[in-house]
Amino acid sequence: MLSNRQLHLQYLAPTNPFPLLLEVERADGIYIYSKEKKYYDLISGISVSNLGHNNKAVISAIKEQLDEHMHVMVYGEFVQKPQINYANLLVSNLPQSLNSVYFVNSGAEATEGALKLARKASGRSEIAYFRHSYHGSTAGALSVMGDEHYKSAFRPLIPGNRMLEYNDINEVSKISSNTAAVIMETVQAESGVTVPDVDFVQSIRKRCDETGTLLILDEIQCGMGRSGGLFAFEHFGIVPDILLLAKALGGGLPLGAFICDRNLMSQLSNNPMLGHITTFGGNPICCAAGAAAFKELIERRLHEDVERKSKLICDSLRSHHIKSVHAKGLLIAIEFEDFETNKKVIDACFENGVITDWFLFNNRSMRIAPPLIIEDEEIEACCKVIESSISEALD
Numbered sequence: 001m002l003s004n005r006q007l008h009l010q011y012l013a014p015t016n017p018f019p020l021l022l023e024v025e026r027a028d029g030i031y032i033y034s035k036e037k038k039y040y041d042l043i044s045g046i047s048v049s050n051l052g053h054n055n056k057a058v059i060s061a062i063k064e065q066l067d068e069h070m071h072v073m074v075y076g077e078f079v080q081k082p083q084i085n086y087a088n089l090l091v092s093n094l095p096q097s098l099n100s101v102y103f104v105n106s107g108a109e110a111t112e113g114a115l116k117l118a119r120k121a122s123g124r125s126e127i128a129y130f131r132h133s134y135h136g137s138t139a140g141a142l143s144v145m146g147d148e149h150y151k152s153a154f155r156p157l158i159p160g161n162r163m164l165e166y167n168d169i170n171e172v173s174k175i176s177s178n179t180a181a182v183i184m185e186t187v188q189a190e191s192g193v194t195v196p197d198v199d200f201v202q203s204i205r206k207r208c209d210e211t212g213t214l215l216i217l218d219e220i221q222c223g224m225g226r227s228g229g230l231f232a233f234e235h236f237g238i239v240p241d242i243l244l245l246a247k248a249l250g251g252g253l254p255l256g257a258f259i260c261d262r263n264l265m266s267q268l269s270n271n272p273m274l275g276h277i278t279t280f281g282g283n284p285i286c287c288a289a290g291a292a293a294f295k296e297l298i299e300r301r302l303h304e305d306v307e308r309k310s311k312l313i314c315d316s317l318r319s320h321h322i323k324s325v326h327a328k329g330l331l332i333a334i335e336f337e338d339f340e341t342n343k344k345v346i347d348a349c350f351e352n353g354v355i356t357d358w359f360l361f362n363n364r365s366m367r368i369a370p371p372l373i374i375e376d377e378e379i380e381a382c383c384k385v386i387e388s389s390i391s392e393a394l395d
Contacts, residue, residue, distance in 0.1 A: 020350070027053035030371045030378055032355065040354045040382045042370045047189075047221045047331065050248040050302075051293050052371035058251045061292035065285050075103060075281040082287035089291055090259065093230055093298065095239045100262040103255065103282030107220035107246030108136025110256040111183070113268075113276050114242045115140050117258070118181035118214045120275065121267045128175055128182045128213075130166040132191035132361045135183060135218055135244075144183050147361050167196040175207045181214040181242075186232035187222040192362030193326040193333040201236040214241040214264075220256070221331065224248035224294070225303035225372055228310070228329035235328075251293030253286040302372040306330050309379060313368060316383035319390045321345075326365070330372060333365040334386075341394065342366055348389035354382055 002010065005021050025033045029052045032039045044050060051058065065082055072078055087101040104110050119125055129135075129144035136142075142151050143158035146166075151157065162179070164171040166188055175182055182204060188194040208215045217240035222232040224245065229235055231243070241264065246256035268275040297303060306329040313332060314325050321341070326333040336342040342364050349356050349366075357367040370382070 022355075029053060030374050037353060039350075040370075040378070040385070042355055042368050042382060043357050044248075044369050044371050045252075046247065046357070047226060047369050048247045048250075049252055050224055050226065050372045051251065051296055052373045053252070055251070055293065055296065057296050058289050058292045061251075061288040062253075062285055065288035068284070070285055071280065071283060075278045080282070080284050080287075082284040082291065083282045086287045086291040086294070089294055090245075090257070093294075094243070094259065097239060097241075097261045098243055098259045100265040101257050101259050102265060102268070102276070103257050103287065104278050105254050105281055105283075106136070106256045107218075107244065108138045108141045108256075109278065109281070110220070110244040110246055110258045111135040111141045111144070111218070112138055114183070114216050114244055114258040115144070115181070116276055117242065117260070117264065117268055118216065121264055122180040122212070122214060124178055124180035125160045126176075126179045127161045128164055128179050129161060130164050130184050130188070132166065132188060132194070133183070133185055133218075134190040134360055135185075135220075150360070166191070166194060167200050169197075169200050169203055172200075172203045172207045175204070175211055175213055177211050179211060179213045181216050182208055183216040183218060185218045185220075185222065186236070187227060187328045187331065189221040189331060190360035190362065192335065192359050192365040193328060193331050195326070195328045196236075198236050201233075202238055205238040208241070216240060216242040216244065218244045220244055220246040221369075222328065225297050225306065226329050226331055226369070228303060228306040230298070230303055232328070248293070249290050250286045251289035251291075253283075253289045255283070255286040255290050256281075297372070303329075306372060309372075309374060309376075312376065312379050313383060316380065317386060319387055321390050321394050323364075330369055330374075332368040333359060333362065334368060335362075335365040337364070339363040344393040345386075345390050348393040349386055352385050352389050352392075354385045354389070356386075 023034050032041050091099050131146040133146035219232050242260040244258050249255050310327050310329050324335045346356050359365050
């Protein structure tokens, strides 16, 4: 009889030749359990599990909604309480201009919807995006991905876009009256956690206002409390025209959203009608789970302790092999000399019970993005494992 690992390799579509193949038995809090041992989860399923695993409030909300109904109709046609409740909760915690929520299934779908909306509303085609940006892997999202290595095999993509340099204020003037939208990560993740200057972000906002360009902020990774604010744009004193959310939005279930002013959003409902549709977007189970998770985040004020926990992690990692540390809240990049060095450390951490990863466009850096619920003693234990793994792998 084939093992589960062998069946995984035989029947599931691969994304790379070397999957981790950790056989998950269960997960709870900041821990993932295999048959063999317990692992500290320091990447939260790539910034999904902000409340950790098996949160009781989220599980309860899922069970309660299961007793009511699951899918009943494509998004937007029926009045469904889980969608209404979550949309209301989100807009109640956002600026007044972000008052209309379009639920989808993922971050890539949120990107697609926002790009379509920007082009239709503006009557323009050019989208400005940034080097080393990541907004998803669908064809439209690939067209605004800032790395040619991951794009070249799938060309031709959607034409007419313009790549700018992130956090370079001299690039702002390239936004013009031909630009439908600027799409940018509020904090750029896959470059190895690049935090832009406040002046840069505010200059982008000002230039968009001057040219009639929509500003799309992608907070799929850095939003929902991970940055230390409920939403990362709060740190920069600006408000986007369109906000993208996913990952932690669903409380562990697949859910994404793009959010903007209702007058802008209405562009998708006419000329033509059904200009953007989704069958499973806003799935009631996912919305119930996401709303429960967001309530937990707010009521426990977990985001308010993120910066302190981030500093505790960064200050605890002192190995001379570490070249630099880049962080915004609990999205942290630990940079080593090169990919080979980083991989040795990541592999050693995994063997020693700590799950980390590297970044898509910066494989020299190790990703640390633990659940926001991580406790001080767990931080201390994880950092000791990382430090010892560095010594084991490199000294």
